[in-house]
Amino acid sequence: MKLSPREAPGYFRNPDPKRPGILIHGPDTMRVAARRQEVLAALTGPEGEAEMRLTRLPASDLRKDPAALIDAVKAQGFFPGQRAVFVEDAGDGAAPALSAALEDWREGDAVIVVTGGQLTPRGALRKLFEGHPGAYAVGIYDDPPDREEVARMLAEAGLTRLSKDAEEALGALGRELPPGDFRQTLEKLALYKHGDETEASAEEVALVAPQAPEAELDELLDTVASGRREEIGPVLRRLSAQGVQPVTLCIGAVRHYRRLHQAASDPGGPGSGVAKLRPPVFGPRRDKIVRQAQGLGVVKLEAALTILTDTDLQLRSASTAPQAALMERALVRLAMLASQGR
Structure with missing residues (x-):
């Protein structure tokens, strides 16, 4: 039977050993693995002890030896406590062996925990678990934790x-x-x-928190958006020595100024706009973006985006002008724009 998204977290925390098993499937292997780990830990106990009561079977092995699953489910361990059999990366080809094991399962046997990828609703494996009166099936998708x-x-x-x-x-x-x-x-x-x-x-x-890929550009972009044009040269040279290309700088600058424009354009003010940014920003970085959006305003930010769009077109054109010089000139113009009226 299918577990609803509302019921699933409760089962993951406290799986019923009187049920023969569960199929956990979904396109995100990391999310599926996290749920599988939670279920196995709840069934077999803390790490260390768990391995004594857990049997792992790759799904590919079941085609060669279907009886191995029933043997593992029925086996009596040396250590007391609930046992589990983990069948990893199962597809429809594993359905016959799993069907036989579920049919032969009796209370006290090892609970069967199966993981799979993106399984189709009409596939044999999902049909088996979703139609079984005692086993469970649950799909794990990209829903964020509540x-x-x-x-x-x-x-x-x-x-x-x-x-x-x-x-x-x-x-x-x-x-x-x-x-x-x-x-x-x-x-x-x-x-x-x-x-x-x-x-x-x-x-x-x-x-x-994990840093975004463009985090190395933050110092330069903050310098520009804050109007400190005298600091642009040294930071730009350092980034250039690290292999950061002018086109990469331009893409990062466009992204940054679009975020500033989104924040400045919010009806609730820049603070409200920053809170809606995705991915989210926190702490001192959030405060910097709020200050920059407030200081520049929508009009200047639209002018800045025009400068960056023109520069991007030049960088991608057949122009023979030095790309590093084009980008540095654009950044200086942006910094001068930020310092106007102060």
Whole structure:
């Protein structure tokens, strides 16, 4: 039978050993693996002990030896406690062996936990589990964790003292990051705050959060948007020495100024606009973007985007002008635009 999205988290935390098994499937292997790990830990106990009561079977092996699954399900272990059999990366070809194991399953046998990729609704494997009266099937998709699940993950990581801004920052990260990355971020934050009784802040969340690929351009873009044109040359030379191309700089600048324009154009003001940015920004970086959007305003930002669009066209054209010089000139013009009227 199918588990609904509302019922699934409860089962993952507390699987029923009187049910023969569960199929966990979905296109995101990381999300599927996280749920599988949660179910197996709840069934077989803490890490270390779990391996004593867990049998792993690649789905590809079941075609050669279908009886291996029934043998593993019926086997009596040396250690007391609930046992589980994990069948990894199953497809429709594994359905016959799994069907036989489910039919032969009796209370007290090992629970069968199966993972699969993006399975079609009419495929044999989904039909088997969704139509079975005792087994479960659940699809894992890109739905972000709800508030209750985030709170549970925070409690598991030992993060009980958070400022309101930190809670909001972590909630936004939970919606944006893959589950594995989000869990690692919580673990890093918990390690960072180990022995510290003060509340975790949004700035500390920003310190441990995964950095976006364009993070190395942030210093230059912040310098330009703040109107500090005398600092552009040294930063630009350093980035050039690192192999950052003028076209890459232009793409990053366009993205940054579009975000500023989005924030400045928000009816609720730049602060409200920044809160709606995706991916989200936190801490000092959020404050910088709010200040830049307020200082530049919509009119200047539209002029800046025009400069960048023209520069982008030149960089991609057959022009023989030095690309680095074109980009530096555009950045200086943007910085002069930011300093006007101050």
